[in-house]
Amino acid sequence: MHQPGTVNDTRDNLLGLSRPALEAWFCEMGEKPFHGRQVMRWIHERGVADFDAMTDISKSLRERLRSRATIDVPPVLSDRTASDGTRKWLFDIGGGQAIETVYIPEPKRGTLCISSQVGCALDCSFCATGAQGFNRNLSTAEIIAQVFHAVRTLHDPQAPRRAVTNVVFMGMGEPLANYREVLPALSILQDDFGYALSRRRVTVSTSGLVPQIDKLAGDANVALAVSLHAPDDALRNELVPINNRHPIEPLLDACWRYADETGAQSITFEYTLLEGVNDSPGHATRLATLMLNRPAKVNLIPFNPFPGTRYRRSSDDTIRRFHDTLHKRGVRTMVRRTRGSDIDAACGQLAGQVADRTRVRLGSRQFALVQEAL
Numbered sequence: 001m002h003q004p005g006t007v008n009d010t011r012d013n014l015l016g017l018s019r020p021a022l023e024a025w026f027c028e029m030g031e032k033p034f035h036g037r038q039v040m041r042w043i044h045e046r047g048v049a050d051f052d053a054m055t056d057i058s059k060s061l062r063e064r065l066r067s068r069a070t071i072d073v074p075p076v077l078s079d080r081t082a083s084d085g086t087r088k089w090l091f092d093i094g095g096g097q098a099i100e101t102v103y104i105p106e107p108k109r110g111t112l113c114i115s116s117q118v119g120c121a122l123d124c125s126f127c128a129t130g131a132q133g134f135n136r137n138l139s140t141a142e143i144i145a146q147v148f149h150a151v152r153t154l155h156d157p158q159a160p161r162r163a164v165t166n167v168v169f170m171g172m173g174e175p176l177a178n179y180r181e182v183l184p185a186l187s188i189l190q191d192d193f194g195y196a197l198s199r200r201r202v203t204v205s206t207s208g209l210v211p212q213i214d215k216l217a218g219d220a221n222v223a224l225a226v227s228l229h230a231p232d233d234a235l236r237n238e239l240v241p242i243n244n245r246h247p248i249e250p251l252l253d254a255c256w257r258y259a260d261e262t263g264a265q266s267i268t269f270e271y272t273l274l275e276g277v278n279d280s281p282g283h284a285t286r287l288a289t290l291m292l293n294r295p296a297k298v299n300l301i302p303f304n305p306f307p308g309t310r311y312r313r314s315s316d317d318t319i320r321r322f323h324d325t326l327h328k329r330g331v332r333t334m335v336r337r338t339r340g341s342d343i344d345a346a347c348g349q350l351a352g353q354v355a356d357r358t359r360v361r362l363g364s365r366q367f368a369l370v371q372e373a374l
Helices: 017-027 034-045 059-068 128-133 140-154 175-190 211-218 233-239 248-262 281-291 316-327 362-373
Strands: 076-081 087-092 097-105 111-112 117-121 133-136 166-169 201-206 222-228 267-273 296-302 334-335
Touching: 017 034, 017 175, 034 111, 034 140, 034 362, 087 140, 097 140, 111 140, 133 175, 140 175, 166 175, 175 211, 201 211, 222 248, 248 267, 267 316, 281 296, 281 316, 296 316, 316 334
Parallel strands: 111 166, 166 201, 201 222, 222 267, 267 296, 296 334
Antiparallel strands: 076 087, 087 097, 097 111, 117 133
16 A cells, blocks of 8 residues: 655555545544545545645644655656647656656647556557566556646636546556556546546557456446557557457457447547558558447557657558548548647657666566566
8 A cells, every 4th residue: 555755755645545445544544434535535626735734634633644644746857848738747756767648638628648657568569668668567646646746737727627637548558457556546537536537538548458358347437449550460460569469359359348348339449550551541441341330439640750660650641541441431530630749749659768677578478567467
C-alpha cells in the first residue's frame, strides 16, 4: 500500500487507493469507513492535497492523517504547450526515470492521455516508447497522479465544463501488462467519489493481450481500443511482435466477446498508416473484411515520425483512399487529426526518459516481464 513521497517517507500515498481500499485503510486506523469517502471526495473531486483544508474532518483525525498519509504527485520536469493548445507534462518518477502525459483540448471535450508504464516491453516497431525499452510498471498512485495534476492545473471555475472529460490509457506502456495497478486506477476514475467518468469516457488501449482483455471484461466496464495496424498476421508479426503469441483471429474473437459482455457499442481499432508498408488498397480491403458487420470502429492514424525511425508517413491522398475504401465497405472509419507534434506529443511520439532493463526481444523473458504484474 505504501507509495512514499521520498525515499525515507513511509506514509501511504492516498492517491493510489480506490474507495474500498481507502475505506479499509481508515478501518485499520480504528476509524469509521465513511471517512474514506470524505477524503476521496476532497482529493479527486475538489483537488485538495492538504489535509488541513479538509474542513469536515475533525482536527485530531487530520493530525493523524498528516503523520500516516500523503497525497503525493511526482515533480514536474517540464510543462510544454503546442501551437494547437495540446499540453505535455514530463513527470520525474525517481531513479532517473520520467513519464509523459498529454492533454488534448477540443471544443466539446478535453482528453487526457496517461501513461501506465515506464517505457514498454512490447517493442512495436513504429513507436517511440517501444524504441526506448522498458524499466518498470507505474503504481496506481503514479497513474492517478497524472490525472490529479492535470485536473488541478487546468481547473477554471469560469469554464462551462470541466477541463478533463475523457481519460485514455494511450500514453507510455501497455496498460494490460500492468493490470494489477491499472484496475484500481480505473475504479478511481469512474467512482462517483473520484472523477465520476462514465464508461465511454475512460478508454484502455492494448496491443492485444488476449487473456487480459477477457479478464478486463469481467473486472471493469470501460471503452476498449486495440492497436491493430495490420490486416494479416505476417505483417502484424513485424509491426506488433506480441502478435506472435496472440494472432489476429483470437484477438478479434476476444474483442467481440468484450463487446458482448460489457454491452459496448463498438471496439476501436487503431491503425497507424506507414508509407509503403500497410497503406495499400489491398490492405484496406482485407481490413474491411475483418471489420464488416462487427461492433467495430477504425481510427486511422497518420504516422508521427521520431528520431531513428525507418518509417514514413503516408501521403494525404493515400490516407484518404484508405479511408474511402473502408467507408464504402460499410466500416465506421475516421482519420485521427495529429495534435501536439511540434512538442513531440502526438500519437506514437511519447518517449519520456527510460533506462531500459529489457533489451531482449520477444521471447520467454520479455513475455515474463509483460505478465509479471498480473
